Amino acid sequence: MTSPILTSITDRTTRLELFRSMLRIRRIEEEIARRYVEQRMRCPVHLSVGQEGAAVGVCSVLRTTDPIVSTHRCHAHYLAKGGDLRAMIAELHGKATGCCGGRGGSMHLFDPAVSVLASVPIVGSNVPLAVGAALAAKQRGRCDVAVAFFGDGAFEEGVVHEAANFAGCHRLPVVFVLENNLYSVYTPIEERQPERPLVAFAETHGLFAEHTDGNDVVAVHEAAARAVVRARRGDGPSLLVVDTYRFLEHCGAADDDHLGYRPKGELARWQARCPITRLRRALRDAGEIDEATLDAFESEIAAEIVDAFVAADLAPQPAAHTAMESVHA
Amino acid sequence: MTSPILTSITDRTTRLELFRSMLRIRRIEEEIARRYVEQRMRCPVHLSVGQEGAAVGVCSVLRTTDPIVSTHRCHAHYLAKGGDLRAMIAELHGKATGCCGGRGGSMHLFDPAVSVLASVPIVGSNVPLAVGAALAAKQRGRCDVAVAFFGDGAFEEGVVHEAANFAGCHRLPVVFVLENNLYSVYTPIEERQPERPLVAFAETHGLFAEHTDGNDVVAVHEAAARAVVRARRGDGPSLLVVDTYRFLEHCGAADDDHLGYRPKGELARWQARCPITRLRRALRDAGEIDEATLDAFESEIAAEIVDAFVAADLAPQPAAHTAMESVHA
Amino acid sequence: MPDAARMSAPRIINAAAAIREATASAMRSDDRVFVMGEGATDPKGVFGTTAGLLEEFGKGRVMEMPVAENGWTGIAIGAALCGQRPILVHQRVEFSLLAMEQLVNNAAKIHYVSGGRHRAPLVVRLVVGRGWGQGPAHSQSLETLFAHIPGLKVVMPSSAADAKGLLLGAIEDDGPVIMIEHRWVHFAQGHVDEGAVAMPLDGPRRLREGDDCTVVATSYMTLEALQAVDALAAGGCNVDLFDLRVLRPLRLDAIIESVRRTGRLVTVDTGHATYGIGAEIVARVLTEAFGSMKAAPCRIGLPEHPTPSARSLAEVYYPRSPLIATRIAEVVGLPAHRIAELAHALGTTRDAVPLDIPHPSFKGPF
Amino acid sequence: MPDAARMSAPRIINAAAAIREATASAMRSDDRVFVMGEGATDPKGVFGTTAGLLEEFGKGRVMEMPVAENGWTGIAIGAALCGQRPILVHQRVEFSLLAMEQLVNNAAKIHYVSGGRHRAPLVVRLVVGRGWGQGPAHSQSLETLFAHIPGLKVVMPSSAADAKGLLLGAIEDDGPVIMIEHRWVHFAQGHVDEGAVAMPLDGPRRLREGDDCTVVATSYMTLEALQAVDALAAGGCNVDLFDLRVLRPLRLDAIIESVRRTGRLVTVDTGHATYGIGAEIVARVLTEAFGSMKAAPCRIGLPEHPTPSARSLAEVYYPRSPLIATRIAEVVGLPAHRIAELAHALGTTRDAVPLDIPHPSFKGPF
Ligand SMILES: Cc1ncc(C[n+]2csc(CCOP(=O)(O)OP(=O)(O)O)c2C)c(N)n1
Ligand SMILES: Cc1ncc(C[n+]2csc(CCOP(=O)(O)OP(=O)(O)O)c2C)c(N)n1
Ligand SMILES: [Mg+2]
């Protein structure tokens, strides 16, 4: 789990970009958490605090035209892929300017402009959509690579196996990104699955496999790059198992260590491996980043966040009479 | 694929019993095929001609109390487990004396007396039932071992993965018997699945794995014995991949080589490996069976078959007014 | 009727061939249309409805599916979101139960939840099995499960012409359309234009005119109802007979107008009666035409138990034209002896053919 | 009422606690009863309905499930066939869509197809989500999909006492019973006997008496209907109010008898109106009580689109007591100004509380 966090393959600019992107997602979700108690974001939220490395590492190797599908925990994926921040915050506030016009809430984020195809709140249900996107790309002769993000719980859904079998059989350009944060809601993975390497899934369905430390964004970035290159080259699909950890409660914005479902010290151990802190330290040690740059990042991000929340506050609610619209295309 | 058909582990009595059981199933299905054209068995039939080795090899190591679940292609499993022949033939004729009272037809055979728990015509749908039977055995402190028979098509259903994951996680006493006859209806496995060893499934779900030549009933018998012993001992579930081949059409009783979906010569090659012919030859060569015994087998079986069909002919149809009964328990 | 259609020579083909023809022409005119199904490319070609497509369009557009209904339904939805127009086919309604989650949560809702920006243009063809003792898991007519879901459209053709026209309409539709094909309707022969003319998915069609009673039928039961209605007409009782065709969105204006005139309503559908299609028709029509009702309505559907395999049980399970004629006559209030005569006459012809196959020559596939 | 119940001290608890209590007592008295669910053993204990069971009965009987609904439903059915009596719980109705095949083909039919020899005694608890912008995939009330299937029994409690009694009845039942729990009913407070008295799954209960109109409600909408009916009573309009409770098997005798008296019918359920529960009630009642109807019936249900997340849209999505009172008053034929007054008075109280949570103090889980 301790891959060298700075490698020769990845250059400094990329490393700074990876850092900035993770920091931005963290700050945005911290602000959501801070404001959630005000109860003006009246929809369930599933924060990715602690898991930014997976989203950023993977999306950093994708093109704008590469479609991704996400889950109930979609903020980080949406943002890492370049999804519009204002549209996201507005959606959380149920405003007409939200990416779904307020109809979906935090679990349905999507942004066609950057190919965030869809986020789906039903566990596992999003995975075949990515395989379908890969099929469409192949049928239309596009060189897009589709990515399915899903968790260790989704891994138990039969539909994920069905989708992987199809992708493996047709050698489709898709990458299955399994973010193993060790829990489905409050239930640890060992109560739900047998003990065995998760990558075994790849052999069953004819996929290539990569297994990386999800809290080492550079490692994720490089593993994802290999998977995406294979897919774009036409060599076929890959499974990317990413080990990571959720710092906050499953649904909502609070700490939940007091509930006692996490073994003592587990959270602290993982917090010590925070993907952002680790990269910041490495960049500092390597002299690749100075305080001025850090401050610049922070203040740019802060400004962007204020802007998005102000815009959401000012935005109108969807008009009641529009509720009936767009049932049929 | 050419394991020594007679081994030291299995004794002569067992070998003769394996042979007799396969021969009996073959003769019964041949008679069904012969009479099916008369259209008095007015329900779809899925014959196992050519696949008897799997059913007989596995059931030969089971106790009467060990529950099995089967599929649309259930005749061989039902008979190998000791299911009542008269009740089966009557069911195919839609008679009140059928195992389902005529309500199910050929795809719903079951016989509580010998723990043929259920046959299910929806592909893959039977597999979790076996896991549930294993769970019940564990909960009740019984030492039963449950067996799920399913095909290479069912292998693609997500529910089979879900059931296997659960069995692997809880180390349940269940054996998953995958009869790979290379086809789902008319579609060859390579059009439906990636190229990889089917046993990979076992590692994904924490199962032990056995892979055997299904047309060598002795090999199946011994592999099944290992799996069942592990399960009964409490070591956990196994996957048993059995390679075999269907000689007749998928649904119905006719030859279908003329349809051209089987590569030229494939059927002939597998017919040359007929599990019954092979064992008969081996037994003869080893001097373990003589013509008298063979004739005795044939005539006993023939008599049993005539009896069952006569009984079915004479049996009453279920009375129309009973159609409404037993909707709720 | 557009020229293409008017000019084409009259031809008699059955609904299975009409479906094949609609699919082929849609695939020719739009290369985003493709077929997915278990058996789509096999020698039987899904009861002939996909026969020959592989040869013309190749494996890339006529795709054989693994036995993984939920998975490939989700894959179809993903492809549709990216601009493709898949046609999915399941050889039995029951198999699609495995895909309910994808259909109900993703296909039906993604256009709405995206504020109208996402489109999921897909057609899901489901076949209702009947006969030959295929039993409880291969014979369900579960249209209610789909018709109840906002965001889906649901059509049930009862003729060769509608099978072609409604399928073309479904393929042109930018949203998910479920087309439920009764296996016995596949054998329905009729005039079908050679031209590819999509029918709007916009409601019922009147098949017979009359002032004595309004009858609304769906799918195969429309054919049984036709026999009953024509027998009644011969007996001087004239029925306004509608084939519902489109279950969602549900347009009942013409039927309500008819009931305002006849004051009587009988529904005949292929599913279980309780919470079935007939319930919605009766509830809505009696609400709208309340003041005009002259007699209590009558619903004809399947009894409240699974489909038994045995012929002796299936015979009493499926309502047939004599029963339909009887119920209509009762609602109209014909004298008991007239009703008995009618039913008897109809029975002798209807029950002369085997009751567990669509017609005597039938030898499967089931 | 049996002694156990009569003797027990009166207590006020909510439906979630009542469900927990019913489960615990059934598990104590029958060691074949066990619980399966995602979250069954977690700190939230499925909205408190399984809280503490793990501590009392252990992992062997309170089983945490993988996220694999179809699989563990089939496993439950297999265990039930072997004599166990599983209670399955899904935190949302939507998750059970993945298990439709097992429930509709195996659970519902195996007793019938085995000629009555197989038994599948299982209870499937489904929770209907509402509020807090949880949106289209966590808020569906799809009881029609289950109520349409012969072989299943379907119950929907609206009170704490019924939640306990119907669950005990469901657990005692030798076949599959679907119990649909509206999340907001979990908060319904009421007197619940300490004794474990199973209620027969045999139909509706009259909650209010009156001769002006018959109202049939289900689940949470019964609570909204009660507000409406009591407001009407204050205004001198007396309603016969029924809580349907059991959707299948459907016993409408008492309701039909009531409508014969009132000549008026309004239904209020938690699902989409089209092809919904109200359709069957209206169709059957109007057929049976045809001659007695004085006014057109009225159905109140959800509009024909998915549940929007935004509060401004959800507000107009869910019918509330003022609307129910208005519709009833219209059916009864009260003068327009009386109706307006009523609705206004009711609105000021009803809409004083937040509209997207069950009551002001509510902080989830949703
Ligand atoms: C089919 C289905 N079952 C159950 C749920 C309830 N649920 C919501 S999130 C979640 C946890 C899923 O765990 P995982 O896939 O590991 O994602 P994570 O929350 O850890 O990111 C569950 C069970 C659901 N949304 N869909
Ligand atoms: C869920 C489902 N999908 C499709 C079918 C149609 N069908 C019946 S048998 C069969 C073939 C299954 O192949 P396999 O599991 O290998 O069994 P085999 O027929 O080869 O014994 C199919 C697809 C079905 N019965 N159930
Ligand atoms: Mg997780």
Ligand SMILES: [Mg+2]
């Ligand atoms: Mg096979």
